[in-house]
Amino acid sequence: MKKTDYFSAKFENDEFIFLDQTKLPLQEVYVHTDDYEIIALAIERLEVRGAPLIGIAAAYALALSLKKTGNNDNDSAFYIAYERLARTRPTAVNLFIALDLIKSVFESHKNSTNIYNVLLSKAIQIHKDDIEHCRKIGENGLRIFQKKSNILTHCNTGKLATGGVGTAFSVIQTAFTKGLVNFVYADETRPLFQGLRLTAFELEHSGIPFSVLSDSMAASLMKDQKVDLVITGADRIALNGDSANKIGTYNLAILCNYHNIPFYIAAPSTSIDRTIPTGESIKIEYRNKNEILNPSGNRIAPDSYETYSPAFDVTPSHLIKGIITEEDIFFFPYNFLI
Secondary structure, three states, rough: OOOOOOOOOOEEOEEEEEEEEHOOEEEEEEEOOOHHHHHHHHHHHOOOOOHHHHHHHHHHHHHHHHHHOOHHHHHHHHHHHHHHHHHOOOHHHHHHHHHHHHHHHHHOOOOOOOOOHHHHHHHHHHHHHHHHHHHHHHHHHHHHHOOOEEEOOOOOOOOOOOOOOHHHHHHHHHHHHHOEEEEEEEHHHHOOOOOHHHHHHHHHHHHEEEEEEOOHHHHHHHOOOOOOEEEEOOOOOOOOOHHHEEOOOHHHHHHHHHHOOOOOEEOOOOEEOOOOOOOOOOOOOOOHHHHHHHHHHHOOOOOOOOOEEEEEEEEEEHHOEEEEOOOOOEEEOHHHHH
16 A cells, blocks of 8 residues: 655754654654754664765754854854764765755854854755755656666665655656556665665555565576666765765676666765765775674674674776766766766
8 A cells, every 4th residue: 555654854843853764664753853963863873864864964953053052152063063963974975065055154144143044044955955856866767767677776765865755766756657667676785674674665655566685686686587777876976976875786786787787876966076086085984783793683693793894885887877866867987077
C-alpha cells in the first residue's frame, strides 16, 4: 500500500523538527529542538543524514545558535556554533557550502537587530532550493531510460537524505510514475543498513515494487541479467567527476563496467566541490568500529577486534556513465566542471 505520511525535516514554530533515522523502519520518532548542539549530535549519530539534508540541518542549526543571544556577543556564539557544526561530518560538501552561505549572510548583517530572522530566511531558502533541485534531478533523469527497467541502487537517496523527494530516488520515483521502472533492487548497504532500513522504507511508502539484497549479491544479480541500470547518489564530486559515496558504491561501478551496465550518479550541483581537482583530495570519514562489531546494539564480535571502517569510497569518473544534476546530465570526461 502506498504511504506518504512522513518527512525528513522541517522548520516550524521556531524549532527544527527531524525524523530520527536511526530508529527506522520500526519506529517513526520525530525530534523537536531549537538547540544547535542537539542538531550537531544528530548529524554525527546519523539521526539526520544524507549530504543535502546535512547541509539543510546545519543551516538551520547555525541560525538557531543566535535565537537566544539577544544580540549580545553574537560573534562569539556564531563562530563557536560554526566550528562545532563543521566538525560533524567531513566528507559531505553540502555541509560546508551551507555553513559558508550562512556565515556570509551573518558577516554582512551582523549588526542587524533581527540577525536571527535574517539567518533563518537564508536557511529556509537553502531548504527550498534543494526541494527544487530534487524535482529537476528527477525530471532530467528520465532521459537515461531506453525501456522499462530494473534498477539497482545503493544506500539511501530519497526524502530521508534531502530536503525534497531525493536525488537518485527522485529519478527512480519520477520514472516509476511514467511507467519506466519495473522493479528496484536495494543493496542493504552495510554496516549501517541504510538500504534495508531506509530505502526499503521509502520504496514501500512510494508503492514501488522492490527487493532488498546483501551488498555481496549484486554481482550475481548482474550476471543473471536482472539489472538494467544502477543509480546512486554522491556526497562530494571532484572537478574531474570522481565521486565519493557510501562505501560499496565503487564495487558497484566496477561490476557495472564488467557487465556493461550503465552506472549513473544523481546529485545536486551543491555536491560538486569546485575546490578539488580529483577524488584523491576528498577527505574520507572513518566510523566507530562498533558499527561493525555491534550493529544495532547486537554484539556479534569481541571488542578486541580491529576494523577497517571508512564511511565512503571514491568512484573514478571514467566508471560513471553520467552525472545527473538539476542543471543537466553530464558525461565523462566531465570537463564541464572545470
